[in-house]
Amino acid sequence: xxxxxxxxxxxxxxxxxxxxxxxxxxxxxxxxxxxxxxxxxxxxxxxxxxxxxxxxxxxxxxxxxxxxxxxxxxxxxxxxxxxxxxxxxxxxxxxxxxxxxxxxxxxxxxxxxxxxxxxxxxxxxxxxxxxxxxxxxxxxxxxxxxxxxxxxxxxxxxxxxxxxxxxxxxxxxxxxxxxxxxxxxxxxxxxxxxxxxxxxxxxxxxxxxxxxxxxxxxxxxxxxxxxxxxxxxxxxxxxxxxxxxxxxxxxxxxxxxxxxxxxxxxxxxxxxxxxxxxxxxxxxxxxxxxxxxxxxxxxxxxxxxxxxxxxxxxxxxxxxxxxxxxxxxxxxxxxxxxxxxxxxxxxxxxxxxxxxxxxxxxxxxxxxxxxxxxxxxxxxxxxxxxxxxxxxxxxxxxxxxxxxxxxxxxxxxxxxxxxxxxxxxxxxxxxxxxxxxxxxxxxxxxxxxxxxxxxxxxxxxxxxxxxxxxxxxxxxxxxxxxxxxxxxxxxxxxxxxxxxxxxxxxx
Numbered sequence: 203x204x205x206x207x208x209x210x211x212x213x214x215x216x217x218x219x220x221x222x223x224x225x226x227x228x229x230x231x232x233x234x235x236x237x238x239x240x241x242x243x244x245x246x247x248x249x250x251x252x253x254x255x256x257x258x259x260x261x262x263x264x265x266x267x268x269x270x271x272x273x274x275x276x277x278x279x280x281x282x283x284x285x286x287x288x289x290x291x292x293x294x295x296x297x298x299x300x301x302x303x304x305x306x307x308x309x310x311x312x313x314x315x316x317x318x319x320x321x322x323x324x325x326x327x328x329x330x331x332x333x334x335x336x337x338x339x340x341x342x343x344x345x346x347x348x349x350x351x352x353x354x355x356x357x358x359x360x361x362x363x364x365x366x367x368x369x370x371x372x373x374x375x376x377x378x379x380x381x382x383x384x385x386x387x388x389x390x391x392x393x394x395x396x397x398x399x400x401x402x403x404x405x406x407x408x409x410x411x412x413x414x415x416x417x418x419x420x421x422x423x424x425x426x427x428x429x430x431x432x433x434x435x436x437x438x439x440x441x442x443x444x445x446x447x448x449x450x451x452x453x454x455x456x457x458x459x460x461x462x463x464x465x466x467x468x469x470x471x472x473x474x475x476x477x478x479x480x481x482x483x484x485x486x487x488x489x490x491x492x493x494x495x496x497x498x499x500x501x502x503x504x505x506x507x508x509x510x511x512x513x514x515x516x517x518x519x520x521x522x523x524x525x526x527x528x529x530x531x532x533x534x535x536x537x538x539x540x541x542x543x544x545x546x547x548x549x550x551x552x553x554x555x556x557x558x559x560x561x562x563x564x565x566x567x568x569x570x571x572x573x574x575x576x577x578x579x580x581x582x583x584x585x586x587x588x589x590x591x592x593x594x595x596x597x598x599x600x601x602x603x604x605x606x607x608x609x610x611x612x613x614x615x616x617x618x619x620x621x622x623x624x625x626x627x628x629x630x631x632x633x634x635x636x637x638x639x640x641x642x643x644x645x646x647x648x649x650x651x652x653x654x655x656x657x658x659x660x661x662x663x664x665x666x667x668x669x670x671x672x673x674x675x676x677x678x679x680x681x682x683x684x685x686x687x688x689x690x691x692x693x694x695x696x697x698x699x700x701x702x703x704x705x706x707x708x709x
Contacts, residue, residue: 245381246338246339246377246378246381247339247374247377247378247418248335248336248339248374249335249370249371249374268295269292269295269296269301269304269305269308270304270308272288272289272291272292272295273292273305273308273311273314275288276288276289276292276314276318277314282323282325282326285318285323285326286323286325286326286329289318289326289329289330289333290329292305292329292333293329293332293333293336296333296336296337297336299340299341299342302336302337302340302342302344302345303342303344303345305337306337306342306344306345306349307344312349312350312352312353313352315330315333315334315353316330316352316353316356318330319331319334319353319356319357320356327360327368328368328371331357331360331368331371331372331375332371334350334353334357334375335371335374335375335378337350338350338374338375338378338379339378346382346383347378347379347380347382347383347386348383348385348386350379351386351389353375354376354379354386354389354390354393354395355393357372357375357376358372358376358390358393358394358395358398359398360372361373361398361399361401361402362398362401362402362405364405366406366409366411366412369402369406369412369415370411370412370415373399373402373412373415373416373418373419374415374418374419376390376395376419377415377418377419377421377422378422380419380422380423380426381422381425381426384426384428387423387426387428387429387433388432390423391423391432391433391436395423396423396433396436396437396440396442397440399416399419399420399440399442400440400441400442400445402416403416403417403442403445404445407445407448407449410449410453410456410459410460411456411460413445413449413460413464414459414460414463417446417449417460417463417464417466417467418463418467420437420442420446420467421463421466421467421470423437424437424467424470424471424474425470429470429474430474430475430476434470434471434474434476435476435477437471438471438476438477438480438481443468443471443480443481443484443485443486444484444485446464446467446468447464447468447484447485447486447489449461449464450464450465450468450489450490450493450517451493452507452513458507458509458510458512458513461513462509462512462513462516465490465513465516465517465520466516468481468486468490468516468520469516469519469520469523472486472519472520472523472524472527473519473523475523475527478523478524478526478527478528479527479528481524481527482524482527482528482533482536485536486520486524487520487521487524487525487533487536487537488536488537488538490517490520490521490524491521491536491537491539491542492539493517494514494517494518494521494542494545494546495539495541495542495545497510497513497514497517497545498541498542498544498545498546498548498549499541499545499548501545501548501549501552502544502545502548502552506552511553511556511557511560514549514553514560515560515563518546518549518560518563518564518566518567519563521567522563522566522567522570525567525570525571526570530571530573530574530575534577537571540578540581540585542571543568543571543578543581543582543585543587544585544587546564546565546567546568546571547564547568547587547590547591549561549564550562550564550565550594550601551590551593551594554594554597554601558597558599558601559599561594561597561601562599562600562601562604565591565594565601565604565605565607565608566604568591568608569604569607569608569611572608572611572612573611574611575611576615579611579612579614579615579619580615580619582608582612583612583619583622583623588609588612588622588623588626588628589626589627591605591608591609592605592609592626592627592628592631595631595634595635596634598640602635602638602640602643603640603642603643603646606635606643606646606647606649606650607646609623609628609650610646610649610650610653613650613653613654613657614653616657617657617658620653620654620657620658620661621657621658621661623654624654624661624664628650628654629651629654629661629664629665629668629670630668632647632650632651632654632665632670633665633668633669633670633673635647636648636651636673636674636677637673641680641682641685644677644680644685645684645685645688648677648685648688648689648692649688651665651670651692652688652691652692652696655692655696655697656696662696662697665697666697670697671693671697671698674689674692674693674697675689675693677689678690678693
């Protein structure tokens with residue numbers, strides 16, 4: 203009945219201990235995902251260099267002339283060891299955002315780095331890549347990603363290398379360059395970034411850190427509004443989807459990161475509506491729903507990993523949007539587990555107070571499942587899930603209106619469904635929602651009530667016994683005309699005639 207439409211970071215660093223850096227990195231990445239989830243913000247990643255101890259003190263005191271000095275020494279020094287040391291010193295200087303401006307304004311500075319990035323010496327290539335990584339994360343608009351474009355052919359080429367750490371560095375550098383520049387995204391597409399990323403995830407499929415970086419890079423490429431033109435079709439044709447699906451399941455040792463990034467990548471592909479049929483055919487709907495069922499069972503038992511909501515969120519959006527890609531009957535073979543319904547309600551109940559928007563999104567998917575589907579509406583009754591749904595009606599922030607949509611979907615299938623809803627306590631719950639100040643809640647409550655009382659006179663009589671008539675009579679004075687008309691219609695056609703019959707038949 204009601205099927206809803208598609209739902210469509212930067213960090214500084216200080217010189218502290220390596221363990222603290224790792225902890226801050228994990229905490230900040232969680233914040234980035236939270237921001238992307240809540241506000242659809244672009245995000246960037248700054249890798250922590252774990253190969254050496256970080257020195258104490260901040261780099262904000264680094265003088266501009268030191269940056270220029272390092273550039274000069276890199277240019278004139280022919281000794282490889284010394285050149286590497288100068289590049290390392292420059293990279294450390296670039297940890298200070300204030301040094302970015304000094305560097306970028308120096309004529310030929312990018313060319314110096316590119317020369318070393320493309321050179322024959324591995325350590326110099328690594329340090330040059332780290333310098334580009336620092337610049338790609340710059341908070342300054344003057345450090346435009348387009349200025350760094352000379353590095354992109356080499357960063358893409360190095361994705362086929364065998365060093366996971368270097369590959370990861372190149373991936374996040376490319377990813378950081380994507381959000382702020384459509385020109386860079388178009389350039390990367392022409393330079394073959396999509397097949398390079400697909401090949402990279404194949405080569406490093408057992409290295410979850412690289413898998414996470416690949417998925418994040420793909421997300422940065424396909425999240426832009428313009429991506430549906432050429433980028434997303436290229437990704438869909440690349441053979442990437444099976445690799446993303448295989449990485450969706452969280453790894454107990456590594457954590458949720460790779461699964462979260464793969465789920466976000468799938469979400470951006472789904473909400474683009476470029477070719478959701480291909481995604482469904484390749485198993486995206488089946489895999490996402492299966493994982494939600496597993497996570498729902500764990501959540502219902504009280505087993506909620508820290509940050510689990512950050513994985514549930516994009517999975518819900520994938521399923522909700524894929525359900526809109528065609529008639530629900532055609533998607534039925536990919537929706538084989540009715541426990542998905544229980545999982546969605548479990549998410550709504552568990553995250554109701556801590557993440558109310560996630561609870562609402564869970565019911566949104568439930569709405570898209572039950573709309574025009576007697577199979578899922580019947581399953582809601584058979585699994586006795588309606589009482590748990592009714593318990594959510596007192597909660598605002600769009601949760602109660604979404605719940606009313608689902609209840610209306612179920613009632614839409616006729617008298618037997620309406621009777622079961624009434625037996626679950628819906629009539630008394632509607633008496634409560636009709637008193638709410640939210641006009642949208644009152645409107646949907648009247649809609650559902652109309653379906654119930656029109657289906658069976660006994661349900662209308664039960665509503666009258668629960669003092670429903672005074673509620674509707676009061677609503678006739680509502681400030682909104684559509685609400686007044688609906689309430690009047692219910693009184694005149696379904697409820698008042700029953701009262702007259704009862705009066706005429708009484709002794």
